[in-house]
Amino acid sequence: MSIALASQLREGTKKAHTMAENTGFVRCFLKGVVEKSSYRKLVADLFFVYSAMEEEIGKLSDQGHPVVAPVSFPVLHRRAALENDLEFYFGDGWSNLIEPTLSAKEYVARIHQIAKDAPELLVAHHYTRYIGDLSGGQILKNIAQKAMNLGEHDGLRFYEFHDIDDEKEFKALYSQTLDSLPIDQNMATRIVEEANMAFKFNMDMFEELEGNLVAAIGKVLFGFITRGRRPGSTED
Ligand code: HEM
Incomplete structure (x- = not known):
């Protein structure tokens, strides 16, 4: 009998999904408050996460692992796209300039x-990140592009x-794969359970980045306030 893993994952992570959507960093992002220096830190963090996933899942897939190999769709791979984005945000020497939070x-x-x-539990990490990216990607790309005033592809290859060609069709194929x-x-x-942990890891990452975002917004506000109150200012 086949196990309906796809719907178990969807139902079993619904709460975690809502919680992730409600972290301060993500809520700011959805409102278009995207600050380049904290956003590029997120891109760097994602680079480390996807490099680890693609390295481990790639190895197991090459060994023909019966549970991991079927989900390892090369069309989903993000590492090369993230490298491209990192070059955009940090320049040629990006690999010496980034470190994970x-x-x-x-x-x-x-x-x-x-x-x-x-290794079977890697399926949970694969699902949480790649299917999430595929689902929310287009919306997030548009928000990031507008908020940071970027060109069509600048620093947005990740999305x-x-x-x-057809995201819905691909997700249906992915669900069938999970179920088999x-x-x-x-x-x-x-x-x-592991997928819920994966959501938690993402939330922790967002919370750490939120600290950077708040600091960056604080600096802008501080500059704004102190400019407004400089000696001789007529704005008081
Ligand atoms: C920025 C906030 C987010 C928005 C607006 C968003 C939006 C969406 C949307 C519209 C779907 C499609 C649901 C469907 O096809 O029926 C979805 C699914 C999904 N999202 Fe998110 N999402 C967000 C954050 C996240 C985060 C932070 C993660 C995990 C790191 C995540 C993981 C997933 C997963 C795994 C699915 C697939 C659910 C399934 O059909 O099995 N999402 N999301």
């Missing part, structure tokens, strides 16, 4: 740990899935 380090460590101890993985209900439950 503490939360991203923990997220990456979890990916490497389960790749060793329970572009050139090899996927050779796992039992016990493993399905563990995968849903």
Whole structure:
């Protein structure tokens, strides 16, 4: 009997999805408050996370792992797109200029740990990030583009899935793939639990970045207030 993993994941992470959408960083983002220096930190964090996922899932896929290999669709890969975006935000020497936040380090460590101890759980991380990107990507791209005044593709490659013509069709294929993985209900439950952890890792990352965003907004406000109150100012 097949396990309906796709709907178990959707239902089992609904609450976490709502919580992620409600973190300060994401809410600011949705309102168009996107500040370049904290946004590029997010891109850097995502680079470390996707590099770890693509490295571990790639290895297991090459070994023909029966649960991990089927979900490893190359059309979803994000590492090259993120490298391109990092070059845009940090310049040629980007790889020497970026480092992961503490939360991203923990997220990456979890990916490497389960790749060793329970590789099936990587499916949860794969689902949480890639299917999320595919689902919300276009909206987020438009917001980021407007807020940071960017050109059509500048620093926005992460959101572009050139090899996927029909997102709905692809998501249907992905769901079928999840439902046909050779796992039992016990493993399905563990995968849903791990997906909730993946959401939590993302929220932690957003919260850490929110601190940067608040600091950056604070600086702008501080500059605005102090400019308004400089000696001789007529604005008081
Ligand atoms: C910026 C805030 C977000 C918005 C506006 C957003 C929006 C959406 C939308 C419109 C869908 C499509 C639902 C459907 O096809 O029926 C979706 C699905 C999804 N999102 Fe988000 N999302 C956000 C944040 C996140 C975050 C932070 C994550 C995880 C890191 C995430 C992971 C997912 C996943 C895994 C799905 C697929 C659900 C399923 O059909 O199984 N989303 N999201």
